[in-house]
Amino acid sequence: MEAPEASFLELVRQRERGKLKLYIGSSAGVGKSYKMLQEAYDMRRRGVDIVVGFVETHARADTEAQLRDLEVLPRRRIEYRGVSLEEMDVDALVARRPQITIVDELAHTNVPGSRNGKRWQDVLYLLDEGINVVSAVNVQHLESLNDVMQRELGVLVRETVPDWVVAQADQVVNLDISSEDLRQRLREGKIYRAEKIEAALTNFFTDENLSTLRELALRETANSVDRAREGLIRREDGPGGAGLAPRTVDRLLVCLSSNPPLSRVLLRKASRIAGRLNSDWYCVYVQTPDERADRIDATVQRRLVDNIQLAQSMGAEVVKLEGTDVAATLVRFARERGVTLVIIGQSTRSRWHRLRHGSVVDRLIAGREGLDVLVVSLFDEAEATLLSRADLP
Structure with missing residues (x-):
C-alpha cells in the first residue's frame, strides 16, 4: 500500500x-x-x-x-x-x-x-x-x-x-x-x-x-x-476530460433576516450543505421599508452587519436586495442566478399573523417556481437568547 x-x-x-x-x-x-x-x-x-x-x-x-x-x-x-x-x-x-x-x-x-x-x-x-x-x-x-x-x-x-x-x-x-x-x-x-x-x-x-x-x-x-x-468525475466527464458534469444543486441561497441569533444558525447550516453539495451559495438579505437602517434598533443593525461578515468568511456571496415583498424578491433573484435550493428558517411570526398575512416560508413552499425549499427548525427561545448575548467570534 x-x-x-x-x-x-x-x-x-x-x-x-x-x-x-x-x-x-x-x-x-x-x-x-x-x-x-x-x-x-x-x-x-x-x-x-x-x-x-x-x-x-x-x-x-x-x-x-x-x-x-x-x-x-x-x-x-x-x-x-x-x-x-x-x-x-x-x-x-x-x-x-x-x-x-x-x-x-x-x-x-x-x-x-x-x-x-x-x-x-x-x-x-x-x-x-x-x-x-x-x-x-x-x-x-x-x-x-x-x-x-x-x-x-x-x-x-x-x-x-x-x-x-x-x-x-x-x-x-x-x-x-x-x-x-x-x-x-x-x-x-x-x-x-x-x-x-x-x-x-x-x-x-x-x-x-x-x-x-x-x-x-x-x-x-x-x-x-x-x-x-x-x-474527479466532473473532470473526466467533460469534453476532453476537462469539462464539468451537472451538479445536483447548481446554487443555493440562504435568507438572512434581521433576527441575528437565528441567522447564525442558518448560515452555518447553509455552509455545511453547500460544502457537501460542492455548490456556490448566496446569503441574501431583503431590506423592506420597515427595516431601513434608520428604523431598526442599533444593536440589531450591528449584529446584522456581523452576520454579513460571518457569511462572507464562510464563502458566501452576500447580496442585499430591497423590496416590499420578500418572497417575490427572493424568487426573482433565484430565477436570475440559477438558484435551485432555498434555505430559510421557520417563521417566528404568531399563528394569527401567518393566517392573516401569510409568511415568507409559506409563500415560497406554495410557489410554482421549481425551487426546493429547506425549512430549518431553529432552537428554542432560551438558546436564542443565550446566543444573542454571547460574544461569538
Missing part, C-alpha cells in the same frame, strides 16, 4: 500553486502534531526540502522527540501590550521557500501586528506563494459546527476556521483514536499538565463528548472524499 506521504508528494507535483494536506482530529491529544512531524521526517529522508514553519509541542515528550534534526523556522517575536509573544514568521518562510512546510493549529488567532489575523490566512498566503502546506485542525474549530458545539457539548469555541478553507484542502486525513484510549492518554499526562487532568476528564473529555466529536470528524473526512470524487 502506498504511503500517505507518497500520495501527497504526487499531488505536490501537479500544479504551481501550493497543495494543502490537512489532518483533522476529534480533539487535542489524538496525535496530529506527532503525525505531521513523523511525516516530515520521512519525506526529508527521501530528499524533500521540508521545513517546520510552526508546531506547538505543548511540552509533550513524544511530540518533541519527533522534531529530531528537522529544520525548524525561527519564530517572529512581537511585542503586544508589554508582552513579547511568538508567531510563525510568514515572510521568512516565503523567503526560505521550501517545497513543503508544516504549519500546526490552523484555527490559531495571530497576535496583532502579524501579517494576517488568523493562521489559516497565513496558510492561504503560503499556498498562493507556491509553498505546499501540511496543517492540522480539530473538528470543533469548523465554523459551521460552532452552534453544534455550544448546543450539544456546552462548549463555546472562539477560534474557528471557515468551512470553505477546509473544502480547499487537496487531501484530508482523519486521525481517529477511541474515546477510552484518548482518556487514558490524558490520565498519563500526555495531553495536559497534571493539575488540569481531572477537570478535563470530568468536563470536556467525557465518553459522550468524545464520541460525538469522533463522529463529526469522520463525517467531515467523508465529505472531503466525496468532494474529491465529484471533482
Whole structure:
C-alpha cells in the first residue's frame, strides 16, 4: 500500500500553486502534531526540502522527540501590550521557500501586528506563494459546527476556521483514536499538565463528548472524499476530460433576516450543505421599508452587519436586495442566478399573523417556481437568547 506521504508528494507535483494536506482530529491529544512531524521526517529522508514553519509541542515528550534534526523556522517575536509573544514568521518562510512546510493549529488567532489575523490566512498566503502546506485542525474549530458545539457539548469555541478553507484542502486525513484510549492518554499526562487532568476528564473529555466529536470528524473526512470524487468525475466527464458534469444543486441561497441569533444558525447550516453539495451559495438579505437602517434598533443593525461578515468568511456571496415583498424578491433573484435550493428558517411570526398575512416560508413552499425549499427548525427561545448575548467570534 502506498504511503500517505507518497500520495501527497504526487499531488505536490501537479500544479504551481501550493497543495494543502490537512489532518483533522476529534480533539487535542489524538496525535496530529506527532503525525505531521513523523511525516516530515520521512519525506526529508527521501530528499524533500521540508521545513517546520510552526508546531506547538505543548511540552509533550513524544511530540518533541519527533522534531529530531528537522529544520525548524525561527519564530517572529512581537511585542503586544508589554508582552513579547511568538508567531510563525510568514515572510521568512516565503523567503526560505521550501517545497513543503508544516504549519500546526490552523484555527490559531495571530497576535496583532502579524501579517494576517488568523493562521489559516497565513496558510492561504503560503499556498498562493507556491509553498505546499501540511496543517492540522480539530473538528470543533469548523465554523459551521460552532452552534453544534455550544448546543450539544456546552462548549463555546472562539477560534474557528471557515468551512470553505477546509473544502480547499487537496487531501484530508482523519486521525481517529477511541474515546477510552484518548482518556487514558490524558490520565498519563500526555495531553495536559497534571493539575488540569481531572477537570478535563470530568468536563470536556467525557465518553459522550468524545464520541460525538469522533463522529463529526469522520463525517467531515467523508465529505472531503466525496468532494474529491465529484471533482474527479466532473473532470473526466467533460469534453476532453476537462469539462464539468451537472451538479445536483447548481446554487443555493440562504435568507438572512434581521433576527441575528437565528441567522447564525442558518448560515452555518447553509455552509455545511453547500460544502457537501460542492455548490456556490448566496446569503441574501431583503431590506423592506420597515427595516431601513434608520428604523431598526442599533444593536440589531450591528449584529446584522456581523452576520454579513460571518457569511462572507464562510464563502458566501452576500447580496442585499430591497423590496416590499420578500418572497417575490427572493424568487426573482433565484430565477436570475440559477438558484435551485432555498434555505430559510421557520417563521417566528404568531399563528394569527401567518393566517392573516401569510409568511415568507409559506409563500415560497406554495410557489410554482421549481425551487426546493429547506425549512430549518431553529432552537428554542432560551438558546436564542443565550446566543444573542454571547460574544461569538
